[in-house]
Amino acid sequence: MQLEDMAEVLAIDALSFPTPMKENLLRYELVENELARYQVLETSLTTESMENVGKKRIVGFSGYWLMGDEVHISTIAVHPEFKGKHLGELLLLNLMFLAYKHPACLVTLEVRQSNITAQQLYAKYDFAVVGQRPRYYKDTGEDAVLMTAEPLNGRYHQFLVAQKNTLLRLYPHFKTEA
Numbered sequence: 001m002q003l004e005d006m007a008e009v010l011a012i013d014a015l016s017f018p019t020p021m022k023e024n025l026l027r028y029e030l031v032e033n034e035l036a037r038y039q040v041l042e043t044s045l046t047t048e049s050m051e052n053v054g055k056k057r058i059v060g061f062s063g064y065w066l067m068g069d070e071v072h073i074s075t076i077a078v079h080p081e082f083k084g085k086h087l088g089e090l091l092l093l094n095l096m097f098l099a100y101k102h103p104a105c106l107v108t109l110e111v112r113q114s115n116i117t118a119q120q121l122y123a124k125y126d127f128a129v130v131g132q133r134p135r136y137y138k139d140t141g142e143d144a145v146l147m148t149a150e151p152l153n154g155r156y157h158q159f160l161v162a163q164k165n166t167l168l169r170l171y172p173h174f175k176t177e178a
């Protein structure tokens with residue numbers, strides 16, 4: 001993710017979460033937070049409501065903080081018009097490969113208790129529920145479910161490669177970190 005991606009990313013974020021991310025927070029993450037890493041997913045897929053058919057555009061993004069040997073997912077979102085096309089999965093897969101590059105021992109995240117879609121996505125990538133953070137989300141007072149993928153061993157890497165090969169059949173031009 002580059003600074004020039006911010007407008008598109010913030011628009012997707014606003015469509016995806018109850019409380020949109022503030023512009024200055026995202027700027028801080030990109031420019032100042034040395035622990036933060038953010039990616040965008042670009043596509044030349046189009047929907048009817050899009051202008052500039054054929055032009056590449058951002059359809060999703062993800063971010064994480066590198067904290068010692070832990071990768072903590074801070075955000076992940078797909079534009080609502082592109083949900084259900086395995087693009088969230090592509091973002092998560094890429095993030096997991098990045099975790100190996102650092103290298104990290106585990107990947108953690110918090111997810112809203114009501115967000116079953118995201119929890120299913122994480123479960124598909126073998127994240128297990130390891131705890132609960134009561135009233136973690138200040139906007140709605142909702143609890144967070146804490147989920148963890150570990151250990152990031154060779155076996156799990158093989159699983160990721162198999163997932164990648166499956167997704168490459170759908171998206172042959174997809175470029176991952178591994």
Ligand SMILES: CC(C)(COP(=O)(O)OP(=O)(O)OC[C@H]1O[C@@H](n2cnc3c(N)ncnc32)[C@H](O)[C@@H]1OP(=O)(O)O)[C@@H](O)C(=O)NCCC(=O)NCCS
Binds near residue numbers: 016078079084110
């Ligand atoms: C969560 C999110 C990123 C998933 O992205 P997506 O591109 O729609 O999901 P994918 O098509 O990649 O689906 C991958 C897996 O997620 C799960 N999933 C996706 N949509 C689902 C739905 N409507 N119901 C239940 N599970 C679902 C399934 O396990 C699916 O795998 P499968 O198709 O083999 O069953 C997307 O819904 C989103 O942006 N949500 C709003 C933001 C958000 O909640 N982010 C998570 C913050 S913790």
